[in-house]
Every structure is written in C-alpha cells, then in structure tokens.
Amino acid sequence: MNSSYDFRSWKIPDLSNYLKERGISVSLRRKNEIVRLCELANELQLEVISSNNDFQDMDINRRTVLNGEEKVVVDDISTIIDWATSLSNLPDIDFCDIFLYLMNSCKWDDERLKNYKNDNGHRLFLGRHIDNVQLSGIQQDHYIYVRATCVPETRQSAAPYNVWLLLKDSGEISSGGCSCVVDNGTCKHCVALLFGLQSFCVRHKDRSTEVGTDVQCTWDKPRRESQPMEIDSIDTRKDPTLALAITPSSNHCKPCVTGINEEETAKKLKDLCNLGTNALLLQTLRTESDESDGDSGLPTLADAVKDSDRPPIEAIKTIFDHHTIRQIEEETRGTSARISSAALQFGKTHEPIARQLYVNEYVRSHKGVNITQGGLFIDHENPFLGASPDGLVSCKCCGKGLLEIKCSFSHQNKTPIQICEDSHYHVYADENNEMRLKTSSSWYIQIQAQLGVCKRNWCDFVLFTKRGHAVDRILYDDELFLEITQKSRKFFERYIMNSL
DSSP states (O other): OOOOOOOSSSSSHHHHHHHHHEEEEEEEESSSHHHHHHHHHHHTTTTOOOHHHHHHHHHHHHHHHEEETEEEEOOOOOOOOEEOOOTTTTOOOOOOOHHOOOOOOHHOOOHHTGGGGHHHHHHHHTTTOOOOOOOSSSTTTTTTEEEEEOOOSOOOOOEEEEEEEEETSOHHHHHHHHSSSSOSSSSHHHHHHHHHHHHEEEETTTTTTEEEEEEOOOOOOOOOOOOOOOGOOOOOOOSSTTTOOOOGGGGGGOOOOOOOOHHHHHHHHHHTTTTTOOOEEEEEEEESSSSOOOOOOOOHHHHTTOOSSHHHHHHHHHHSOOOHHHHHHTTTOOOOOOOOOOOHHHHHHHHHHHHHHHHHHHHOSSSSSSEEOOOOEOSSSSOOOOOOSSSSEEEEETEEEEEEEEEEEETTTSSSSTTTHHHHSSEEEEEEEEEEETTHHHHHHHHHHHHHTTOOOOEEEEEEEEEEEEEEEEEEOOHHHHHHHHHHHHIIIIIIHHOO
C-alpha cells in the first residue's frame, strides 16, 4: 500500500474515485473532509474492491421497479432515443416526494433536511443551473424518465452535467443518475433537478389541459426574484454550516475620547479641506465656518431628547413644533448638498435648465400658477422624517403639488424615451410610448415620502437629459407612505436613537 499519496494535491473527482474503488460512499461536500477520509482509508490499507460488475449491479438495482407485485427492470436511459420537450405529461411532484427521496435514497439527516435551502443542490436550482428538461416519449410500467442538463457550479463555461430521474406517474421519485463522478442519484445536480421540477409543477399547474390557443408546455427557467431583507436577516456566510456571525450594533462601539478642543479641531479640519484633497468626507465639511453668522438657535435632535422623561419621539414633537418646523424650512430654502461628484455636479448644473423648461410648459397649460423653491420640510407627526423637494407647485386647476427633478448623468446623451430601453433603469415606456416612473424605483419611494411629509396630493417627476425632458405626474399613495413611516420609525428607534 502506497503511504506517500499527496491527497491534498488531488482533484475532488480523483479523491471520490479513490474512495469508491474501496467501497466507501462519498456524500461529503468539502474537500478537506474527503481528503481526510482518503488518508484514513490509506492508513487502514483498504483494498480496491469495486469493479465494473459492481456498477452494473447498482445500475440494474436503480432501474428495478415494482409493477404490481412483480419486479421489473426498465430500459437503460442510454438506450432511449424518443425524447420530448413537451412537459405536459410530467407527473405532479411536491415537497413530500422530494423529502422522502432525500431521506430514503440520499440518506439526509434531520439537520440537513431542516437546512435544505442552504444545501448546494438547492442553491444550484436557485441559480437556474438546470436547463433542457425532457421527458422520455415511452412510458414503461407507469414510470417515466426525465433528463436535463446542469451547468457546473464553479466552471460554468465547461460542458454541463447530464442528469436524469426515474419517476412514477404518481410523482414518486424512484432513482436518479448523473454524469458526474457520484452517479448514484444523490449528487447536488440531481437535487437541483428535483427542486427545479417541483417549481415547474407549481408554475404550470394546468400543463395537462389543452385548448385551441395553447402553446406547447416546455421547460422555462424560473425568474430570479430578489426580496428585500432587513440587514440583520442577511446571511453572509460562505459556509452555511458555520455559526452565524454576531450582528454589529451601537453597543460594540464605545469610543473613549477625552480632552477634545472643538475650536482647535475645527481649525485643523479647515486646513485639511484647503489642501484640495479628494477625500469625500472633507468635501462635505464647511470650510467657511469662521465666516458664518453663528448659531441659528434651532434645536437639534440631541437637544430634543436630552434630559427628557418622555418617549423620544414625543419629546421631539414637543421641541419641533409647527413654528420651529416652519423656521427650519425657511432657513434651508435654496440650499443644496455639499457632496461633490460628477453625477451630482451634472445635476446641479442642469437642474435650473430643467426647472425653467418645466415652468414654461406648466404656465402655458394651467391657470393661477405659482412655482417656488422649498427648504427642508419636517413631518410634525413623524419628526424623524424630512423631505427637500425641488419645488412647490400650485395652480387653480390642480391644487397643490411638488416638483422633483432628476438629471440623468449616465444617460445624458439619450432622450427620455430611449432611456426606457434600459430595463435596469428607473423608468419605462407605457402603451402610448410615454415615459413613466417605475413603482419599484427608489425615486418613486422618495417622491411618496416627500408627498406624505409635505402634505401634497401629487408630484410632477421631471427626467432631464441633454437630448430632452419628460414629465410624469405621480399621485400620493397613503398606504405606501404609512409603510415608509413604519419602517423609518423602526430604523430611527433602533439605530439613530442610540447615537443621539
């Protein structure tokens, strides 16, 4: 027996073959575990016991099915030439069928079944690695073959694996196989096909029915879906078997800085800003602090909650009354963000042009028009919410509304309707080939928050480029604003309050 094998330099297929030749089943997923198993087999000097006859016996065994009380061996899948892309005769497969197969044939334990969503097979299914699903044209003894291809997980440019399953017409999963080194129906590629077929059955419940206008029911990859999650709920582990990482919070940050001279610190920051650095943080600081008019006398959030026995939000409401909120709005009119970037500079330069084009068009078609700039509006009922719309609009025919202008830097040389061709952007073209803002866009959420805070019923959204502009009127959605308020309150109470 060779004791000098360097198993760590071997590839996983070679390691698996080494173990299979010695009669050891391989269901491990990590290379270091397989290497350790090979080292143990080598230390025990296990002899090669498998042969072609062993594989033939295994292949016959997985093709042996019950027809009543009689055992029947169905045809080898390699001998079947009649395959159909139509899946209208695919048996109904549900999660019960899958879990029974995973328990009985794949020998999954309770813990692995509980965490099946983190298993590599399920992740292959979610990654849409399964394709080219076909059914055998001939059914034998109430059984049918399903075959497909599975793109490798890491080498996606390589040739796909050929995966197959043997199903009963009731949906029961009998056996499976794959062109990978495992080839016993328990590999992650077979598992991916199982979940893929179950998902297909859910999406096409009416596949066995047929009307005159129907098209052939063939395999379609499930659409990728992205659901928003709270930060604390995002699982960033590469290895799902490891323990969850501790979620950072404000309790982990307890700086102990003493003896700070604020005047000296402000002077040093000003000197840094005057060096002309490109550091984003320093670009946001005031460099003209010594030329300012001094403290405006307006309260801060920290002032509102300081030494107050009332709940924080109620305390903020008391300090930020209607008079204070109006004063803040008046003093912030015409101000803009001090952050500098190419996209923001493009917007700052072209926003006055877009505003004037909008004003000219609006005045021609409305009566009693009044369009002014606004400052920072604070919602008295929800003082943790603020909004700075690009304009306040009112007229006799439409009442009071808002103006929100977006100058597209990335699509500055396209017309608004040409931008709609970019499916990943914020806008789309409706049936009349007019630009509309997607309700899934962050801009739409921003506008709904502005309408709720400013107590307005509509907002004219203006998209401007060097090639033209377009306007879409967005109506206030009180249910969406309530959802925004609830989530913002949760975020404020959980994170902002801890830093005040």
